[in-house]
Amino acid sequence: MAKLATAGVPVLSKGAVELDAAAMTVTELNERVREIAAAGSDVRIVNPAARHHLVIGVMDPVTIEIDGTAGYFAASLCDGPDVHITGSAGWSLGDNLMQGQIVVEKNAGAFAGPGIRGGTIVVKGTAGNRLGQVMKGGAIIVGGNSGFLTGNMLINGTIVVLGNAGPSCGEHIVAGTIYVGGKIASLGADAVEAEFTDDDLALVAARVAPYAFELPGAMRKIVSAGRLHHYKVKEY
Amino acid sequence: MCGIAGIMYKKGPGPLGRDLLDMLDAIKHRGLDSTGVAVYQHRGNGHAGALMMTVGLEPGADARAAQVAVSGVLEDLGVASHFTAVKGTILEFGVAPTDALRILSDRVEALPGVQEILSLGEELQVIKDLGTASDIDRLYEIAKVESSHGIGHVRLATESCVDRSRAHPFWAYSFKDVAIVHNGQLTNYHNLRRKFQALGYRFRTDNDSELIAVYTAHYLAAGEDLQDILERSRGDLDGSYTFLVSSPHGLGYAKDALGAKPLVEIETDDVVLLASEEVALRRIIPDEGISVVEPAPSEVKTWRN
Numbered sequence: 001m002a003k004l005a006t007a008g009v010p011v012l013s014k015g016a017v018e019l020d021a022a023a024m025t026v027t028e029l030n031e032r033v034r035e036i037a038a039a040g041s042d043v044r045i046v047n048p049a050a051r052h053h054l055v056i057g058v059m060d061p062v063t064i065e066i067d068g069t070a071g072y073f074a075a076s077l078c079d080g081p082d083v084h085i086t087g088s089a090g091w092s093l094g095d096n097l098m099q100g101q102i103v104v105e106k107n108a109g110a111f112a113g114p115g116i117r118g119g120t121i122v123v124k125g126t127a128g129n130r131l132g133q134v135m136k137g138g139a140i141i142v143g144g145n146s147g148f149l150t151g152n153m154l155i156n157g158t159i160v161v162l163g164n165a166g167p168s169c170g171e172h173i174v175a176g177t178i179y180v181g182g183k184i185a186s187l188g189a190d191a192v193e194a195e196f197t198d199d200d201l202a203l204v205a206a207r208v209a210p211y212a213f214e215l216p217g218a219m220r221k222i223v224s225a226g227r228l229h230h231y232k233v234k235e236y
Numbered sequence: 237m238c239g240i241a242g243i244m245y246k247k248g249p250g251p252l253g254r255d256l257l258d259m260l261d262a263i264k265h266r267g268l269d270s271t272g273v274a275v276y277q278h279r280g281n282g283h284a285g286a287l288m289m290t291v292g293l294e295p296g297a298d299a300r301a302a303q304v305a306v307s308g309v310l311e312d313l314g315v316a317s318h319f320t321a322v323k324g325t326i327l328e329f330g331v332a333p334t335d336a337l338r339i340l341s342d343r344v345e346a347l348p349g350v351q352e353i354l355s356l357g358e359e360l361q362v363i364k365d366l367g368t369a370s371d372i373d374r375l376y377e378i379a380k381v382e383s384s385h386g387i388g389h390v391r392l393a394t395e396s397c398v399d400r401s402r403a404h405p406f407w408a409y410s411f412k413d414v415a416i417v418h419n420g421q422l423t424n425y426h427n428l429r430r431k432f433q434a435l436g437y438r439f440r441t442d443n444d445s446e447l448i449a450v451y452t453a454h455y456l457a458a459g460e461d462l463q464d465i466l467e468r469s470r471g472d473l474d475g476s477y478t479f480l481v482s483s484p485h486g487l488g489y490a491k492d493a494l495g496a497k498p499l500v501e502i503e504t505d506d507v508v509l510l511a512s513e514e515v516a517l518r519r520i521i522p523d524e525g526i527s528v529v530e531p532a533p534s535e536v537k538t539w540r541n
Contacts, residue, residue: 049522050514052265069524071515087524090514091498109530110495128530129495148495148533166532 009103010063010082016042021051030056037062037081050090055083061100072109075102078119091128094121097138103211110147113140116157122211129166132159135176143213149188151178151222160204162213173224174231179204181216192225237392238404238419239266240499242480242487242510243520244385244539250507253373253381256388259509259516260369266419266512267392270403271372272364274355274415275386276484285333286318287412289344290354290361292400293325297349303327305347313340324375326354326363333358338410338438345440352401352440357413359484364389364403384541385487387480389417395444402443405482408453409438413484416452418445419512420477420497428472448473452481466490466536480510488538495533502528508539 017036021029029045030053036043037060044065048054052071055064061080069087076095083094088106097116103124110128113121118138129147132140137157145163152168154176164182171188178191179200187193196219205215241259243252256273264271293302299322306327310317316332334340341353355362363376369390373379389404396402405415422428425444428451433439437450451472455465462483469490478497480489489510491499502509502517504526509517514528531537 050518052513052515069514069518069528071513088514088528106527107530109500110498129533 009105010065010084010101012042012044012063012065016044016063016065018044018046020047021045021054022047022049026051026053029054033064034058037064048087052090055081058083069106078102088125089123093123094119097121107144108142112142113138116140120207124211126163127161131161132157132178135159139207141208141211141213143211145182150180151176151191152188154178154224158203158207160207162208162216170222170224172228173222174229175224178222180220180222181218184220184222187222190225190228191222194221194223196221237266237394239263239390239512239516240387240404240417240419240478240480240510241389241512241516242385242387242417242482242489242508244487244508244541246506246508246541249382249384252383252386253378255520256386257369257373257379258519259511260388260390262516262519263511263513264368264390267390268368269393269398270364270366270391270400271369271389272362272391272403272405272417273372273378273386273388274360274362274405274407274417274482275378275381275383276359276413276482277361277381277383278359285358287331287333287356287358288361289329289331289340289356290363291327291329291344292351292354292364293327294349294351295325297325297351299325299327302347302349306344306350309340309343309347313343315340323377325365326376328361337412341410353409354400355405355407355415356410357407357484360407360413360415360482362405362407362415364405365400366398366403385482387415387417387482387487389419395421396442401441404445406443406446406449408449409440411450411453411457414449414453414456414481415483416445416449416479416481418448418477418479420479420492421475422447422473422477423475424473425475444475445479448479448481456483461538462486462488463536463538466538470534470536478512486538486540488536489531490536491531491533493534498530500528500530501537502526 042063048068050071058081066085071090075083079098083102091109093112097119101120103122107125108123124143126144127146131146133152139158146161148166150165156176159178162181167185168188170191318330321328404417422444476496
C-alpha cells in the first residue's frame with residue numbers, strides 16, 4: 001500500500017507520470033495508465049471533467065491520482081492500486097475492487113463499491129443510494145451520510161457510515177456488517193440491529209484511523225437476521 | 237437508458253440552444269436513437285398571444301405541399317397565420333390565438349405528409365428527430381436559440397420503437413406550452429392512460445413518457461402549480477424514473493422513490509443546470525469549486541423564471 005499522509009491520502013512518488021484526460025480518449029487514457037502502472041510508476045490524471053470509466057482494470061500496486069471529479073465507474077475492476085480522487089465520483093465507484101484503496105475527497109454518487117471483494121473505499125463526504133450493493137468483502141468508509149438502501153444485499157465485508165444512513169439500511173443483507181454513527185432512517189428486510197461491542201469499536205477505530213475521521217460518540221451495528229437467505233456454499 | 241438535461245438562466249436569456257446541445261452531446265452515450273429539445277421564447281412578433289405551431293413531416297413528404305395544406309386548415313378554421321417556415325422536416329407556423337387547439341391539432345395531424353404536431357404554444361417549441369445533438373443542430377440550427385430555459389433528451393429506445401413520434405420531449409397534445417423529458421419506466425402506465433383517456437385525452441404514442449406530459453397538463457389546467465403537480469406525481473406515478481417538466485413559467489424535476497435513475501444539479505446565482513450525469517454539467521461549468529448535488533429519492537423541485 002502506498003505511503004499515507006495524515007488524512008489517508010495516497011501520496012504520489014516524485015516520478016509520477018502526468019496524463020491529461022482532455023487530450024485523449026478514455027480508452028487511450030486507460031491503456032496508458034495500465035502501461036505506466038505495469039512499469040511500476042505512479043500516475044497523475046488532470047482534467048478529468050467528470051468523464052466516465054477513468055482508471056479501469058489496473059492490476060498493479062501503484063498510486064494514481066485523479067485531480068478533480070470522476071464520472072461513472074471510476075477506478076473499477078482494479079486489483080491493487082491506491083487511487084486518490086481529489087473531487088467527487090459518479091455512480092458505481094470502484095466496481096468490483098479486489099485489492100488496494102480508493103479515497104474520494106468529496107462525495108460519491110449511487111452504487112459506490114458495488115460487488116467489491118477486497119480493498120478499501122473511503123468517501124470523505126456523502127455517498128448516494130445503494131452503497132456497497134452486493135459487496136462480498138473489503139471495507140467501505142463514509143465520512144458523511146449515506147443514502148437509501150445502504151448495504152443492499154450485502155454479502156460480506158464491512159460498511160462504516162459515520163453520519164446518517166437513509167431508508168431501508170441493510171435491505172436483504174446476507175452477511176457482513178454495517179456500522180452507522182448517526183441516525184438510521186429505517187432498516188431493510190432481514191436487517192437487525194446487534195449489540196455494538198468493544199470488539200466492534202476496536203474494529204471500526206482501526207478502519208477509520210488512517211483517514212483522520214473522528215468517531216461518533218456511539219455507533220449502531222446492523223447485521224443479517226438470517227431469515228431470508230440460506231446459502232449452503234459460501235464463495236466468500 | 238436515456239439522458240435528460242435542463243437549463244434555466246436566472247438573469248434573462250442565455251445561449252440556451254448551444255448549452256443544451258453541449259450537455260446532450262456529453263451524455264449521448266445514454267441514447268443515440270434520437271435527440272430533442274424544448275425551448276421557451278416569446279414569439280409574439282407584435283401579435284399578442286400568438287402561437288407557434290411546430291409540425292413534423294413524414295419522411296419523404298413534400299414540405300411545400302404540406303405547408304399549403306396546413307395553411308388551408310388554418311384558413312378554414314379562421315385562424316390567421318403570421319409567418320411560416322420550413323426547417324429540415326419541420327414546418328413552423330406563427331398563428332393567431334385560438335381556443336380551438338384540439339380541433340386545430342386534429343385537423344392538421346390528419347393531413348397527408350404530416351407526421352404530428354411537435355408542439356404548440358405561446359412560447360414552447362419542441363424540436364426532435366432521429367440522431368445525435370449535432371445531427372439535429374445541422375438540420376434545425378438549435379445552437380442559435382437564445383432563451384431563458386428549456387429541456388432536452390437523448391433516447392435509447394427500450395419500450396417502443398425508434399421514430400420521431402417517440403422521441404422526447406413530449407408535449408401534452410392540444411395543451412399549449414407544457415413539455416417533459418423522462419428517463420425510466422412507468423409501471424402503472426396502462427392504468428393511468430385508461431384513466432386519462434376516459435377524461436377525453438388523446439394519446440398519440442405507446443410511449444409511457446407521453447403520459448407524464450398529459451398528467452402535467454391535466455393538473456396545470458386544473459389550476460395547480462408545477463411544484464404541487466410534481467409532489468402529487470410521487471404518489472400517482474409508479475416505477476423507476478426521473479423526469480423534467482417545463483412550462484413558460486419555469487421547470488422542475490421529480491425522482492421516484494427507488495432513486496434508480498440518475499439526476500444531478502448545479503444551481504448558482506446565474507443558472508440552474510440539470511442533467512443525468514455530471515459530465516454534462518461540467519461542459520457548462522467546469523469549475524469543480526461549484527458543487528454538484530444529487531437529489532434524494534422522491535425529491536421534487538421547481539424553479540420559476
